[in-house]
Amino acid sequence: MYIKKILLAIVLLGMLGLGIFSYFVYQAVLAPNTKFSSETKEVFIRTDASYQEVINQMKLVVKDLESFDQVAQKKSYPQNIKAGRFILKKGMSNNDMVNTLRSSNQPLAVQFNNQERLEDLAGRIAAQIEADSVSLxxxxxxxxxxxxxxxxxxxxxAMYIPNQYEFYWNTSAKEFRDRMLKEYQKFWTDARKQKAEKIGLTPNEVYTLAAIVQKETAKVDERKRVAGVYMNRHKRGIKLDADPTVIYAVKKKNDDFDTIIKRVLYKDLETDSPYNTYKYAGLPPGPITMPDISAIDAVLNYEDHDYYYFVANPEKPGYHKFAKTLRQHNNNRQAYVRWINKMGINR
Structure with missing residues (x-):
């Protein structure tokens, strides 16, 4: 009888010990351990990050850092750190979080448009992926x-077609550039190439002209007509006389692309630059901005008409008045100048 009591006590103590052990295992491994209030939390781990860097980030995420560290060590995470963007969910356990950080790198949407130079594009992309602007x-x-x-x-x-693309956050500069080359090649389908050839332009020239169209009008429904004006002038060898190219030339000459120029002055027209289409015939050496796809397709499918001139329409903000003759254009232009003077726009 005495031996039975001893055995029973041993069994009970064993069960109690097992229960305590199971509780601590549950608390460390399976119990919720997040402290953020939102439904999800993004964690970005850079390429070649140390385990200490990860721990420093997790201080902001978990309630009990010590238990997270214990589970991470047990699962050999410090030796298998993966770079990328990871999404942790509210209420996750240490085990869930370690598993996520080990194998669930999530892509993100990278967007860009309206960049005037490669430097601007590099800065825009660097704000969205791991690669820095210098390497880009x-x-x-x-x-x-x-x-x-x-x-x-x-x-x-011209290689960069503005759109929304899916990338992993830890994309390198070379990976980004090479992917965009593939997207450029995908964009320039045989159909688009044939249209470019039919109108006598290369894909890069189409992009360059589309950039001017983009700057001239924000109204998508007007872009084919504006493109038609420039194509009429281009085909006849008439200077394009595009104000946006003058603005770009002035900014480039002054190495100041932050200044906003709303009005082109007569002195600006004398700026000696191959981008100044008031001074030099033909297309500029390259694009003055990054045109939307709608502007590119507007050039490829430009409106066939007899207009050679256009100027902003004060009666219909955002749109333009088109003219077939210089006399008609000058009348339209005088009305615009009166309006812009009345508005007090001097630069």
Whole structure:
């Protein structure tokens, strides 16, 4: 009888110990351990990050850092750190979080448009992925890469078709650039190439002209008509006389792309730059901005008409008045000048 009591006590103590052990295992491994109030929390782990860097980030995420560290060590996470963007959910356990950080790198949507230079684009992309702007601009402007793919420094921007693309956050500068080359090649389908050839322009020239159209009008429904004006002038060898190119030339000459110029002055028209289409015939050496796809397609499908001139329409903000003759254009222009003076726009 005495031996039975001893055995029973041992069993009970064993069960109690097992219960305590199970409780602590549950608390460390399976119990919720997040402290953020939102439904999800993004964690970004850079390439070649140390385990200490990860721990420093997790201080902001978990309630009990010590238990998270214990589980991470047990699962050999410090030796298997993965770079990327990871989404942790409210109420996750340490085990769930470690598993997520080990294998669930999530892509994100990268967007860009309206960039005037590669430098601007590099800065825009660097704000969205791990690669920094210095490595991006160096990679995008690489002379060997450009030459191998029929680009020049002046036309390098034309390789980037503005849109929304899916990337992993830990994408390198080279990976980004090479992916965008593939997207460029995908965009320029045989149909688009044939249209470009039919109107006598290369894809890069279409992009360059589309950039001017983009700057001239924000109204998508007017872009084909504006493109038609420039194509009429281009085909006849008439200077394009595009104000946006003058603005770009002034900014480039002054190395100041932050200044906003709303009004082109007569002195600006004398700016000696190949981008100044009031001074030099033909298309500029390259794009003055990054045009939307709608502007590119507007050039490829430009409106066939007899207009050679246009000026902003004060009676219909955002739109323009078009003219077939210089006399008619001058009348339209005088009305615009009166309006802009009345508005007090001097620069």
């Amino acid at each position: 601009i160096k990679t995008m402007a690489d002379s060997t890469f450009l030459a191998e793919n029929d680009f020049k420094p002046e036309t390098a921007l």
